[in-house]
Amino acid sequence: MSIDLSQFVATFLEESYEGLEVMESSLLNLEAADDETINTIFRAAHSIKGGAGTFGFNDVAHFTHVVETLLDEIRNGKQAVTPVLVNLLLESVDCIRALLEAAQDGPDAEMDKIEDVRARLKDSLAGESAAAAAPAASESAATVAQAKRWQIEFIPNADMLQAGHEPIFMFEALAQLGELEVTVRTDSLPQLADFDPQLLSLSWLLTLTSECPEDEVREIFEWVEDDCQLTIKAVESGPAAAMQGWSILFVPKPGLLQTGNEPLLMFAALADLGDLTVQADTKGLPVLAELDPEQVHLSWQLTLISDCAQSEVEEVFEWVEDECKLEIKPLVPVSAEAETPQSNTAPPVAEVKAEAPKPAGAPARKPKAAAEASSVRVDTDKIDALINRVGELVITQAMLGQIGSELADQLGTQGSAMEALQAGLEQLERNTRDLQEDIMRVRMLPISFVFNRFPRLVHDVSGKLGKKVELVLSGEQTEIDKTVMEKIGDPMVHLIRNSLDHGLETPDERRAAGKPETGRVELNAYHQGGYIIIDIIDDGRGLNTQKIYQKAVEKGLINPDVAMSDQEINDLIFRPGFSTADAVSDLSGRGVGMDVVRRNIESLGGHVSLNSEPGMGSTFSVKLPLTLAILDGQLIGVGPETYIIPVVSIVETMQAKSSALSSMGGESKLLHFRDEYIPLINLRKLFGLDNAPVTHTNLVAIVENGGQKVGIMVDELFGQQQVVIKSLEVNFKRIEGFSGATILGDGSVALILDIAGLVKRGLDRETSEAAAKRSNIFRQNTNLGGVA
Amino acid sequence: MSLGARQSDESGVIKSSDSRQYLSFLLDNEEYGVDILRVQELRGWTPVTRIPEMPNYIKGVLNLRGAIIPVIDLRQRFGLPPREYGPTTVVIVVKVETGTSERAMGIIVDAVAETYTLEKNEIQPAPNFGGVINSEYITGLTSQDDTMIVLIDIDALLNSDELAIEDLTTKNLVETQA
Numbered sequence: 008m009s010i011d012l013s014q015f016v017a018t019f020l021e022e023s024y025e026g027l028e029v030m031e032s033s034l035l036n037l038e039a040a041d042d043e044t045i046n047t048i049f050r051a052a053h054s055i056k057g058g059a060g061t062f063g064f065n066d067v068a069h070f071t072h073v074v075e076t077l078l079d080e081i082r083n084g085k086q087a088v089t090p091v092l093v094n095l096l097l098e099s100v101d102c103i104r105a106l107l108e109a110a111q112d113g114p115d116a117e118m119d120k121i122e123d124v125r126a127r128l129k130d131s132l133a134g135e136s137a138a139a140a141a142p143a144a145s146e147s148a149a150t151v152a153q154a155k156r157w158q159i160e161f162i163p164n165a166d167m168l169q170a171g172h173e174p175i176f177m178f179e180a181l182a183q184l185g186e187l188e189v190t191v192r193t194d195s196l197p198q199l200a201d202f203d204p205q206l207l208s209l210s211w212l213l214t215l216t217s218e219c220p221e222d223e224v225r226e227i228f229e230w231v232e233d234d235c236q237l238t239i240k241a242v243e244s245g246p247a248a249a250m251q252g253w254s255i256l257f258v259p260k261p262g263l264l265q266t267g268n269e270p271l272l273m274f275a276a277l278a279d280l281g282d283l284t285v286q287a288d289t290k291g292l293p294v295l296a297e298l299d300p301e302q303v304h305l306s307w308q309l310t311l312i313s314d315c316a317q318s319e320v321e322e323v324f325e326w327v328e329d330e331c332k333l334e335i336k337p338l339v340p341v342s343a344e345a346e347t348p349q350s351n352t353a354p355p356v357a358e359v360k361a362e363a364p365k366p367a368g369a370p371a372r373k374p375k376a377a378a379e380a381s382s383v384r385v386d387t388d389k390i391d392a393l394i395n396r397v398g399e400l401v402i403t404q405a406m407l408g409q410i411g412s413e414l415a416d417q418l419g420t421q422g423s424a425m426e427a428l429q430a431g432l433e434q435l436e437r438n439t440r441d442l443q444e445d446i447m448r449v450r451m452l453p454i455s456f457v458f459n460r461f462p463r464l465v466h467d468v469s470g471k472l473g474k475k476v477e478l479v480l481s482g483e484q485t486e487i488d489k490t491v492m493e494k495i496g497d498p499m500v501h502l503i504r505n506s507l508d509h510g511l512e513t514p515d516e517r518r519a520a521g522k523p524e525t526g527r528v529e530l531n532a533y534h535q536g537g538y539i540i541i542d543i544i545d546d547g548r549g550l551n552t553q554k555i556y557q558k559a560v561e562k563g564l565i566n567p568d569v570a571m572s573d574q575e576i577n578d579l580i581f582r583p584g585f586s587t588a589d590a591v592s593d594l595s596g597r598g599v600g601m602d603v604v605r606r607n608i609e610s611l612g613g614h615v616s617l618n619s620e621p622g623m624g625s626t627f628s629v630k631l632p633l634t635l636a637i638l639d640g641q642l643i644g645v646g647p648e649t650y651i652i653p654v655v656s657i658v659e660t661m662q663a664k665s666s667a668l669s670s671m672g673g674e675s676k677l678l679h680f681r682d683e684y685i686p687l688i689n690l691r692k693l694f695g696l697d698n699a700p701v702t703h704t705n706l707v708a709i710v711e712n713g714g715q716k717v718g719i720m721v722d723e724l725f726g727q728q729q730v731v732i733k734s735l736e737v738n739f740k741r742i743e744g745f746s747g748a749t750i751l752g753d754g755s756v757a758l759i760l761d762i763a764g765l766v767k768r769g770l771d772r773e774t775s776e777a778a779a780k781r782s783n784i785f786r787q788n789t790n791l792g793g794v795a
Numbered sequence: 796m797s798l799g800a801r802q803s804d805e806s807g808v809i810k811s812s813d814s815r816q817y818l819s820f821l822l823d824n825e826e827y828g829v830d831i832l833r834v835q836e837l838r839g840w841t842p843v844t845r846i847p848e849m850p851n852y853i854k855g856v857l858n859l860r861g862a863i864i865p866v867i868d869l870r871q872r873f874g875l876p877p878r879e880y881g882p883t884t885v886v887i888v889v890k891v892e893t894g895t896s897e898r899a900m901g902i903i904v905d906a907v908a909e910t911y912t913l914e915k916n917e918i919q920p921a922p923n924f925g926g927v928i929n930s931e932y933i934t935g936l937t938s939q940d941d942t943m944i945v946l947i948d949i950d951a952l953l954n955s956d957e958l959a960i961e962d963l964t965t966k967n968l969v970e971t972q973a
Binding site: 395396398399402648693694695696733734735737738739740742744748750754755756757758 | 842843844845846847848855856857858860861862863864865898899900958959
């Protein structure tokens, strides 16, 4: 029976990444060693290892195995939790992630780094085990510790040479591991007449004296595994290693077979781990007449000679643990030296206690099972389809409502049928609205999914910068749409890094300023009228307004003759071409352009603002829509068409006085708005609606994008309403100047203006330059006026 | 073509695996045909939302039960004189295969005429006409009751020119800087 496993790989990867996140956040909380946290980490690592093995990601499985062994030692109290160890484990989490990404045809993992971490993991294992004299704790400990002799019987298949393998090279590689003795066996050599030079008729017996573990020996034969018979045995020197094994008593419940488990398969899996002796106990066997072929009456006593870890044995029985009685005991070495029985057997017993008590293990697993049962993993496509469907329902409902009220107008509200219809329509409206809200909520996840990665970031960055930082998270349960959440991670990372790098001072500076040495970065999320607000607050030095001003003048971003408020100056850091790295602090930062942060946030229909208090700290406030599926739109009329402007982009809508409009070339091009001149975009002209009847309403919607204000001339301003965003790309293509479309209450389609695209396209350079020039002249004049 | 076999499975009326059904429609008294399996539905003309800066034959977009689809005037696409849209004007919603995805589009025609079941040998290859109706948009010609019917390759026609999906690399305006 073969099951196509590939379909589960995506789920496995997804779950593994989640597992890694759990490991990471738990590791950061591990400072105080508590069993529950360690168990959580262990379980996450264990699932990743198990899954990786199943799907053939052997790199991941092997690496995770080492991590798991180390975790096991921590769990059993053989290792103390030290910051060094935590950092090492955090690094290994990164390695596993890199390996998983590589397995998921991502970029190749940096094997050097991974090997380095693996070596350090093994070091901390071996070192600790040697100190605690616990050779049985792990296979690596057992195999690494002693120098021994490996006896290798190598019987290649006759056609091995044809596959391009050369035994001599393998022997040379072996010789590099240690002292090698090679004995060639010629007993199967054919008569000279039958001799085929292309076929291999020799076999070898090799004896290697080396400290290397079996893995390394096997690795040399890795490519020929299938082309030969290979037996590798450790000889003499380590009797403990040779005789190490497990005694397993396996008493299944009679119903075992009905759950689809087959003992024989488990035994076969065990036999893969080592030498297995199976003894069936027929005590429970009924007389033949009463024998039920669907029930198991046997129990087994198994002896496994293997240096595998107990967890590996348990893994074989993982699926049946509730269906049987299982006892796994380390095999007491037959030839165990009487002098050291305690040091040899005591640790494994302790291990059995920690691992074996199923009652203790079971409750730990049960909550997980319960959590799985109460949530369902659903493809987001399905949810999107559902959202679309509900969107249509809302439109249909609106249409029905309209018809209903028209009917009522025509026929009067008298008559029971009419009243019933009205009541029904009202009910429908309520239900549809509730349904829409519920569906939207399906896509919402708590912001903690984003926040969870920040403790690690702060831990790492503050370590590198030599700063002491306390990170305070609040409002983690605030919910936000999954799509928004996926896109907000990077900008948030930039902002936090910025706060750590440029905002917070070093401990010395802080002490000098009379502040506590440990800086504080606070992340606070909350809802505010259809938006989520995320504040990033630091108690650092605040922005150096003076320096920003100088820098901006140097770079020619602003006119030095123009007076600006501190707030305006601080906002300059969001301008393109303004690198905060060399301007605000002398620290060699990453030079993260805040303009990129702002652009990213604005592309989500959000907004970022800044508040800074010199010496007290700064606050970045990110405002995001709760969902990308819906937006608050201002309906505008241009000629015969209706368009939608996202309300978040609108600064103000106004009826401009004719005197405030200045013309260039017979066309209104500039608007005098408060203390500046802003360029105007004529949608009529831009959209080729010139021949529609002209109305001179002078209505202007002032919008802001990337810090630039632009006026959009409209013929009419209709109401504001929430609109469901529909993609134009699904059946058509992306259209410049529009971010999408929506369906209005009457079933017609209205296009949503993409302010960024519109500004880029609709604004010629001449007009914007003229606007900037006039603004400056105007401000200068008012300043002079103020002075005079 | 292997498509032939699949079609006969889906609609039992087809006799042999080499035959296909076509829906024919009229444009300026000429008869054209499209593969009936590409036809999603027929609907009457309803006003569309105009899209700025599009060629005249792309009339705009339409709300098809929540999906927004473009509507193309085939008369204008083929350079035929435009006609007022009236109650008999029909929009045929067709499924157009674009690479790996499928797009729904509406085509405006004068009227729907017939459905025909055509054997492969009844279809003749199209001669090169030149002009607006490029022969690469044509699957072939057939004559039924002394009328010539031009069979249109919907995928080729509705993925051409302005309807083609632009290069996706220019799409990502949002930069992320590590």
